[in-house]
Amino acid sequence: xxxxxxxxxxxxxxxxxxxxxxxxxxxxxxxxxxxxxxxxxxxxxxxxxxxxxxxxxxxxxxxxxxxxxxxxxxxxxxxxxxxxxxxxxxxxxxxxxxxxxxxxxxxxxxxxxxxxxxxxxxxxxxxxxxxxxxxxxxxxxxxxxxxxxxxxxxxxxxxxxxxxxxxxxxxxxxxxxxxxxxxxxxxxxxxxxxxxxxxxxxxxxxxxxxxxxxxxxxxxxxxxxxxxxxxxxxxxxxxxxxxxxxxxxxxxxxxxxxxxxxxxxxxxxxxxxxxxxxxxxxxxxxxxxxxxxxxxxxxxxxxxxxxxxxxxxxxxxxxxxxxxxxxxxxxxxxxxxxxxxxxxxxxxxxxxxxxxxxxxxxxxxxxxxxxxxxxxxxxxxxxxxxxxx
Amino acid sequence: xxxxxxxxxxxxxxxxxxxxxxxxxxxxxxxxxxxxxxxxxxxxxxxxxxxxxxxxxxxxxxxxxxxxxxxxxxxxxxxxxxxxxxxxxxxxxxxxxxxxxxxxxxxxxxxxxxxxxxxxxxxxxxxxxxxxxxxxxxxxxxxxxxxxxxxxxxxxxxxxxxxxxxxxxxxxxxxxxxxxxxxxxxxxxxxxxxxxxxxxxxxxxxxxxxxxxxxxxxxxxxxxxxxxxxxxxxxxxxxxxxxxxxxxxxxxxxxxxxxxxxxxxxxxxxxxxxxxxxxxxxxxxxxxxxxxxxxxxxxxxxxxxxxxxxxxxxxxxxxxxxxxxxxxxxxxxxxxxxxxxxxxxxxxxxxxxxxxxxxxxxxxxxxxxxxxxxxxxxxxxxxxxxxxx
Numbered sequence: 001x002x003x004x005x006x007x008x009x010x011x012x013x014x015x016x017x018x019x020x021x022x023x024x025x026x027x028x029x030x031x032x033x034x035x036x037x038x039x040x041x042x043x044x045x046x047x048x049x050x051x052x053x054x055x056x057x058x059x060x061x062x063x064x065x066x067x068x069x070x071x072x073x074x075x076x077x078x079x080x081x082x083x084x085x086x087x088x089x090x091x092x093x094x095x096x097x098x099x100x101x102x103x104x105x106x107x108x109x110x111x112x113x114x115x116x117x118x119x120x121x122x123x124x125x126x127x128x129x130x131x132x133x134x135x136x137x138x139x140x141x142x143x144x145x146x147x148x149x150x151x152x153x154x155x156x157x158x159x160x161x162x163x164x165x166x167x168x169x170x171x172x173x174x175x176x177x178x179x180x181x182x183x184x185x186x187x188x189x190x191x192x193x194x195x196x197x198x199x200x201x202x203x204x205x206x207x208x209x210x211x212x213x214x215x216x217x218x219x220x221x222x223x224x225x226x227x228x229x230x231x232x233x234x235x236x237x238x239x240x241x242x243x244x245x246x247x248x249x250x251x252x253x254x255x256x257x258x259x260x261x262x263x264x265x266x267x268x269x270x271x272x273x274x275x276x277x278x279x280x281x282x283x284x285x286x287x288x289x290x291x292x293x294x295x296x297x298x299x300x301x302x303x304x305x306x307x308x309x310x311x312x313x314x315x316x317x318x319x320x321x322x323x324x325x326x327x328x329x330x331x332x333x334x335x336x337x338x339x340x341x342x343x344x345x346x347x348x349x350x351x352x353x354x355x356x357x358x359x360x361x362x363x364x365x366x367x368x369x370x371x372x373x374x375x376x377x378x379x380x381x382x383x384x385x386x387x388x389x
Numbered sequence: 390x391x392x393x394x395x396x397x398x399x400x401x402x403x404x405x406x407x408x409x410x411x412x413x414x415x416x417x418x419x420x421x422x423x424x425x426x427x428x429x430x431x432x433x434x435x436x437x438x439x440x441x442x443x444x445x446x447x448x449x450x451x452x453x454x455x456x457x458x459x460x461x462x463x464x465x466x467x468x469x470x471x472x473x474x475x476x477x478x479x480x481x482x483x484x485x486x487x488x489x490x491x492x493x494x495x496x497x498x499x500x501x502x503x504x505x506x507x508x509x510x511x512x513x514x515x516x517x518x519x520x521x522x523x524x525x526x527x528x529x530x531x532x533x534x535x536x537x538x539x540x541x542x543x544x545x546x547x548x549x550x551x552x553x554x555x556x557x558x559x560x561x562x563x564x565x566x567x568x569x570x571x572x573x574x575x576x577x578x579x580x581x582x583x584x585x586x587x588x589x590x591x592x593x594x595x596x597x598x599x600x601x602x603x604x605x606x607x608x609x610x611x612x613x614x615x616x617x618x619x620x621x622x623x624x625x626x627x628x629x630x631x632x633x634x635x636x637x638x639x640x641x642x643x644x645x646x647x648x649x650x651x652x653x654x655x656x657x658x659x660x661x662x663x664x665x666x667x668x669x670x671x672x673x674x675x676x677x678x679x680x681x682x683x684x685x686x687x688x689x690x691x692x693x694x695x696x697x698x699x700x701x702x703x704x705x706x707x708x709x710x711x712x713x714x715x716x717x718x719x720x721x722x723x724x725x726x727x728x729x730x731x732x733x734x735x736x737x738x739x740x741x742x743x744x745x746x747x748x749x750x751x752x753x754x755x756x757x758x759x760x761x762x763x764x765x766x767x768x769x770x771x772x773x774x775x776x777x778x
Contacts, residue, residue, distance in 0.1 A: 001439055003436055003647075008420050010421045011424065020422075021421075026420075029641055030418050033407045034400055034402075035407065039713075040398070047392055050390055067593070068457035068458075069636050075616065075618045102617055106614070203425070204639035204642055226496065227464065229461045245723065247459070250458060250642070252641075253591075259395070324428075
């Protein structure tokens, strides 16, 4: 079982994540380690918290990275709040809403489900009806549904939730850093994300923020949080002023997150959103000029993750394999979308004019090679930059 | 809130972890990222699983790194097995046994506790009595108690557990890669560790292994595992042949673990244990020549983590601060051991003759500077290498 050094090629990561990681962030990963209670590492932790408040647009004291991937952020958001028998309204229009329901039920909660067709947004009237039908502890929904490419409008949802005494829990895994999430302005009580999408760090941490309303509700629990690892009342003591040992934080991942957030700060949130928006529009123009269709209706599309319908008669997996031969990764569909959509991520440092051109040209080549004749979309994509910039 | 690049100094990490990380492992952290379903990354995952089987000394199919730190390994080991109302015998002689009890109770289990004084091993007769007193689903104990520096002898424990139809769950966070753990030979059913101790990678993953007895018991559960993120029946599908998407694996951390395990393979497990043993003895000789006392009785001591009693009248924290000024980290005590012991880790690439000399000399300087006059221990430490090598 003699093994050589692992030398991964440089792939262009335009799938649903991980997204391309800037060299500055990679260099941070290789910095020498500090102890997890070293005064210098504690300073690094403070910086990460401050930068996360900037990106989440929140004043929340409890704003930290959970020491696990984005999915653990979902679990942390839910299990800290739920006690056995609690009602939780869960919105489902894709894989990640389904996952929320699963986690709610594993925690002993009752999931009251509001559904929409996969690829469509959730109707606020249905949410209101669900909130009225029970005694909801929380309303949980996905801002950016990574499995379908749908963006859920958040406006008005906090008022709706709070009118029914429910917390608003928002999954921003694929939107934070690429779309406005604006935790405080949108009245979100708990919001979480992952490092490997629009934030531009490797996967491994789940940034999360709890406002005081959420923290008070957690403090008033009758039972302990089911997870010791994710119990935010313990975790916050390590990240807060008392610095009580809880677990050993992933040192290098925190270095990387700090550097990735510093890149966001340098660019500015607003400019970063505009960049994601512009490149999304260029991609759509290119794709449509090729005669392909976006799988999500205009106005409901994510800028960060673009779902393209696989044309009739084209083999999804073969096209992706052709792209991978050119070291370009795009994603396939999940669940009922398997074989029906491609998911093209333009996230973080991956959202560039150059990458739009590369992926549009590569898709064109691959489709023609597969016998699906179509025009090039590159000029149409380019025209967007000339019109909109 | 303008922030500069974070440039951590090179500390000599001789605390309870993270331990020093080899430059080859740091370089692996900075390799370009692959997608988490990229065929090349799947190959990397296979390598990690094979290398983990080597280090755990097991044939277990389900042998993977949990995508979170060592403490999440503990939670994964316990919550996969426990259903509400289950009895679990938990051995407590330090912080990590206490944590096991907490996790058992949060999962709705009944913890039947076997205690020993902190700094002493658990008496197998007491374990047997506890197993007889209930209907145990598992016997859970810590092989290497990081909070006190005590090594628990594992021989005979699996027969004891299995005679009472209980699984044997062993925490090997501070022993795997530094002490023999020998999962199959010791009949351990579930064993977990962390990457940042004797394995020599940064913190962020929790290697874990389940044998078929454990997996069958988990498959026969009446209820779902409370944690979606840690549910091994889901996680194993991602790491197994079907490669079903579960969560996005921390790519770079897996690169690092692969390289750290490759270093272990190159050295050989047996040679690595001997190295940890030898350096431990040298440290003890040095410390005792200085007139200090080890906090743990001979024969019950870890080689990887050395607990030294803080002499009467000496301020623990001031001594550690003096060492940190020289960029040497050692640990203080936890809980009731706070202020009473120093914890000196000689783990992974940190377990060297050079580091023993450095820390013995630095302790000597710091103690004298604090007004505790003592002899140098360096010669005594060196004499061990001359006798034993």
